Amino acid sequence: MNDRPVSAAGRVGPMIEAAAGGSVRSTARLISLVEAGGASAAAVSAALVGRPRAAAVLGVTGPPGVGKSTLVTVLVGRYRSRGERVAVLAVDPSSPFTGGALLGDRVRMTEHSTDPGVFIRSMSSRGELGGLSAATAGAADLLSAIGFDAVIVETVGVGQNEVAVLRLADTVLLVLAPGLGDGVQAAKAGVLEIADVLVVNKADRDGVAGTVRDLKAMIALGRSGRAEATDWRVPVLTTVATEGPDAGRSGLDEVLGAVDEHRAHLDRHEGPDRREARRAEAAVEAVVLQRLQESLRSPAGRDLLAGAAADVAAGSVDAHTAAAGVLRALAGGS
């Protein structure tokens, strides 16, 4: 923990008021505190207790190159045209740095860059994956608590890292393009299981009908565990997301309709409390892992580990027994 975020944490209350009043700068600084983890993130979390959360949290995932960012840009426009404030968190769990592609894509969103009703942020992983999941959950929670109506969490890729990050979304939208390789990969990684709405973008290309058919077959095979629990029928939609005057003419309204319908479905079948509890569960779990990783990095944690490792190397204890001792000692002091 360095000093700067901790001292900033003392001013968290006024910063939250400013952010709720529309200050982009305060919002950005609060998210930096959340990203810093440790006492800074805990201070933001504590200061938000009691504030209502009303945002719909939408996860958008899919392999690179399927037109995900264009789709998100068009969706942002749709939310805006309904008068809703919308935030986008762009997350790249596969890289410690949200580098080239993701930031490059964001350039396309310049049409929204002067709109105070739109907030865009790339989330970076300073450290372990647990930290990124915790930071993203914390940022989404903050944005919801300061009055955004929709929070879009966009991740790159269809791997297990994405699954961890996307668990905080109410609705997960999986974007694919014609050709089934990525769909199979998503199924293997468990992304298909947590997807609530499937979108085959670039539907003006060859092979769309086949991809839609194959995805429907995969869903019928019971791939979608999360949907099953609430009896939700996962729709497979096709879109041609392009920008400009025709933006989203093809299928985008159906996508937004399906997203709204899924949220309404959850509220009917589970109620908003259960929905909030599910999101809180993902957040708490991420913070548990983050706290343990932070403890392991602390001077006391490093000492504990070094002592345990010396015992293991000397042959007086095995790694699993030693690890159980380290875990007990660290967690007790947390």
Place this chain on the structure above:
Amino acid sequence: MNDRPVSAAGRVGPMIEAAAGGSVRSTARLISLVEAGGASAAAVSAALVGRPRAAAVLGVTGPPGVGKSTLVTVLVGRYRSRGERVAVLAVDPSSPFTGGALLGDRVRMTEHSTDPGVFIRSMSSRGELGGLSAATAGAADLLSAIGFDAVIVETVGVGQNEVAVLRLADTVLLVLAPGLGDGVQAAKAGVLEIADVLVVNKADRDGVAGTVRDLKAMIALGRSGRAEATDWRVPVLTTVATEGPDAGRSGLDEVLGAVDEHRAHLDRHEGPDRREARRAEAAVEAVVLQRLQESLRSPAGRDLLAGAAADVAAGSVDAHTAAAGVLRALAGGS
């Protein structure tokens, strides 16, 4: 935990004897127990206490397409020609399945497939990343304890996931190809910091001299923290790893020489005990994370998490305070 691995754990002792005697089948089954985590992995770990570990553990990493697998295949041949038994653990931390590329590459290793002195295994991630690091550390430790002279841990990619897995290696070999993009990516991800030997493969291509120069500049900028601690000068070598009769004629001897030299350097500067302790530290840390993740998945863990999430959703506590409570409760019972 399912029943099969646990009941198999009761026969761990005889299986270790058989594996040490050269049984490939017992070795493979023991690694499956390690991969299963929980009580199975703990049983294998406990049964290995007191056995000497003599293997040199070599980590090989680098982006896809640089010829890493060919290089590993040729290295295996070199170890064999010195009469050493060698094991290869192929790990893909970026994917929950060691799919296409990695297994496909393994086909090239068929030249070693009938050699009882060579053991090859793909490590899969059943679950979280912590599990994969713990399983790979456990498998490398097992292979060392049953008498392998060298264990090569090969990972795909140059991201932070790789850093976690590679911390168990005595020597880390980073393989790149001409063109610096991947080198910069590796530097950002911290892979360059843990690399002890840099190899620019495909050195018959354009741009080799520039890549070597740029990598040397990066190293001079103090990128290599691990080497600095022991005053090791990270060499930048060039190779043209190809198979067939000319296999490894170009630069491969230098690579093996640098690997041997690095190990000797560590033993001179730190001693074998410190080297073993460093490896044990990586293993214990991975198991700590794995145990916590397993606790979170257990029925008791799920209940704890659900209770905490309900409190957070109801607004009576923040996510960080709730997470601290969950961590204390889980670790206390571990």
